[in-house]
Amino acid sequence: MRIALLEDEQEQAQHIKTLLAERNYECDAYPTGQAFISSVLHRSYDLLILDWQIPDGTGLEVLKVVRAQLSWRIPVVFLTQRDSEQDIVQALDAGADDYLSKPARPAELLARINALARRTGPEAEKEVLQFGPFSINTQLRTIALNDEPLTLTDKDFDLTLFLFQNQGRLLTREVLLERVWGLTRDINTRTVDTHMSRLRRRLGLNPDNGYRIKTIYQRGYRLEALNAMTNEVIQD
The missing domain is CATH 1.10.10.10 (Winged helix-like DNA-binding domain superfamily/Winged helix DNA-binding domain)
Incomplete structure (x- = not known):
């Protein structure tokens, strides 16, 4: 599985990339919304992880662009310090599939990613x-x-x-x-x-x-x- 990560804190991005690599997931990290959107629209990813607070806007704005530009529904997980009920509802209403608060527990993050992959991925297990x-x-x-x-x-x-x-x-x-x-x-x-x-x-x-x-x-x-x-x- 190939994952695109929007995270402007380098240490946090590297931590998530290492965690995913241990499960044989490929992960590309981007520090700005502009770089993230450009890559997602021109490369092939199976899942997106978004932070809310980024230098050039918000993860919510990025999500709206992705949903408007992509002709297929790629699964999206929010991973952010914003954890109010209003924020969660706003993200889900904008098209997010799941929402986790920082700091995410590694086992829970992987479980959520695996669940989304099973629910939205191609039915490759079928003969x-x-x-x-x-x-x-x-x-x-x-x-x-x-x-x-x-x-x-x-x-x-x-x-x-x-x-x-x-x-x-x-x-x-x-x-x-x-x-x-x-x-x-x-x-x-x-x-x-x-x-x-x-x-x-x-x-x-x-x-x-x-x-x-x-x-x-x-x-x-x-x-x-x-x-x-x-x-x-x-x-x-």
């Missing part, structure tokens, strides 16, 4: 995932459209599974290269573009089958579910 007419068998690594097997390469399968598990989520080319190809350095992004073009044809991603891969200019791609009657995007 067969169903997305409309598409069936993905994660054990056999096969994909069928209307029960007809599709011929795909191993990388096509990995990319397809990642797209469906992140349906509605903007995925930059950098994120795709990192999470599907395992590459963290810049290479020719035509690799991603070529695979996307091929997947559109091989998977039959069109309104008739209820899905499309939308190209987001200069940013990346998003797999969208479509209404069978109107061809409009289905909002989560």
Whole structure:
């Protein structure tokens, strides 16, 4: 799991990063709301931890931007010294999923994160995932459209599974290269573009089958579910 942390106190940020690393969670810490938002909108994270009081605004303002800009609902935990009932209600009403007061007990913080991950994460533990007419068998690594097997390469399968598990989520080319190809350095992004073009044809991603891969200019791609009657995007 990859976690983005908004925390301007360096010692506190390092403490949380160390705690999460001991559980094999990757955590990137950001000291300002501007840096945090920029990264979250262009990288792939599975959960966000927000402090309320930050140098360039509030964690509440950051949360509102994240909820407005991201097309999928990433789980968010507030970790802050503000612990009044009014603050908690305000954060939850703004879209937070959980709220912890500082100093958080390590076991409780990890338990809350694990609970959110189980509740909101992809159903990776299932052997067969169903997305409309598409069936993905994660054990056999096969994909069928209307029960007809599709011929795909191993990388096509990995990319397809990642797209469906992140349906509605903007995925930059950098994120795709990192999470599907395992590459963290810049290479020719035509690799991603070529695979996307091929997947559109091989998977039959069109309104008739209820899905499309939308190209987001200069940013990346998003797999969208479509209404069978109107061809409009289905909002989560």
